Every structure is written in structure tokens, then in C-alpha cells.
Amino acid sequence: MAATMDNNTAVAGMGGPLLGNAEFEFLRTFVYEHCGISLGEHKRQLVQGRLLRRLRALQLRDFAAYCDVLRRDPHGELGELASAISTNVTAFFRESHHFDLLTNELLPRWISEKKSGGRLRLWSAGCATGEEPYTLAMVLAEALEKHGGNVDAKILATDLSPQALETARKGIYPIERLEGVSAERRRRWFLRGEGEYEQFACVHPRLRELVSILPLNLLHEWPMQGPFDAIFCRNVVIYFDKPTKQRLFQRYAGLLPEGGYLFLGHSESMYGLNDSFDLIGRTVYRKGSA
Incomplete structure (x- = not known):
């Protein structure tokens, strides 16, 4: 049975209503304005x-009703909408060269500079289900043990997705998700579940102490003032258009001191988007002097 994309009638095999042109255009505009994500026609x-x-x-009949929900309460459904249309692909020690740089160079230097009671702050912007900030917590905890000093060290982890944040706060992962974690670190930083949780592992309380997990829309106001020593925003800006990326990178620059670091994902680049940073490694940028 043929059907056009202009109605919301069910189609055999689709299992639900169609997304009509008017609703898709509304969603495209809404998502861009509130999330900075540009949805092309190929994403329909x-x-x-x-x-x-x-x-x-939500027990809604069609997409028109869903659009009405967004009109009535844009912020109440925003996180769920963003979760649905974006892909939270993450892993422990993903793009391991970034954590090698932290372990071998940056953290020892920062801890040495701040030994007398300084403040060390890292931000995982777009933390998804928590693997990135807990990886940061592992290397940070190990560096603090190794290099000592009275350092006030914390990691901020933020995301827009309520489901992802819930997983991050629980800190409980299927054993197979720990594939990128060495056997030594598994023993040190994870607690093996028992009974019905036998195939799961929970992050160590020490890692939880280092990480604060909060909801945040990168396009809206930011409550934190900084400065951060490093910001991880990996595999996030791939969803944004050029003007949105430019605004975001400029805001990051405002929260980083001279010499602060910004880490991007393997398929992302700041080329031609901001002149505050110098590329110093594989998707590693350092803020230069003003």
C-alpha cells in the first residue's frame, strides 16, 4: 500500500505512524535551536x-502530538529527544593516546605545579554513559598517588541525556564494556558484582569521589566559572554546524587559561574555526597567549 510522507498514517511493516513533512521541519528547527544539531533530509x-x-x-498517537509536547514544555522533553536522535558511542580508554599524554606529561606537571594546595580541574563535556570521566578518574587517582601533594583535584562530567547520566551516576557496567581496561586496573578500580550482578562491575568509590556528574546543555548558559586545566569534548561537535562549533570553541577558550588543553574526537578538527588554540598532537589543542 503506497503512502506519502505528508500524513501520519500507519504503514504496513513500519509498526507506527509516519513522520510528516510539517512535523519533521518543526523537529529540525527545534533540535537545531535547542541542541545545535543539524538534521538533514537524509536523517528523516x-x-x-x-x-x-x-x-x-508517552502514549502519543502520532508525531503531531509529540511536537505539541515539545511546544508546551520544550525543556522537559529536550534531554529525551537529544538522547533519541544522537548516538552515544563511548568506551573506557577510547583514543588511548589522550590518556597517555595525561599520564606521562600533563598530570605530573600539573600536580607538581599545584603541590602546595592548588586546584586541578578537568571537564568531560558530553560524558555520555560515564566511561570517559571514569577513565579520567583512574589516571588522575594514579597520578595523585604517584606524585603526591596537597592538590584539590576534581572532574566535572556533563551531558544532556537523562538516560546516559543515570548510567554514569550508577557506575555499573557489563563486564564486556571493560574491554579497554587493563587487568591490573580492573582489579584496582572495579568491584565485581555478585548474584544477579555477576556479569557486571561497579566503579570504585575512590573514582566516584573525583567525579561530579551533572546535566548540561552545551548551547545554554553554563553555571561553572572555570578555569579548567583541560576540557574533553570528544565526538560531540560532529553533530554541530560550523557557526555552532565556532561559538562553542570560543566559550571553551574562555574557560581555559593560557596553556590549557582541549581534546577533540578522532574525526573532529578545529581547523579554520578558532585561532585561540594550537594543534600539538592528534586532536589535542593547547590554548595560546592572547
């Missing part, structure tokens, strides 16, 4: 498929 099928779950969860 993806958006339809993923948002069908939200329609079922």
Missing part, C-alpha cells in the same frame, strides 16, 4: 525510527 528515517519509542513511552 532515523529520526522517525528513534522517536517512535518516545511516542510509545
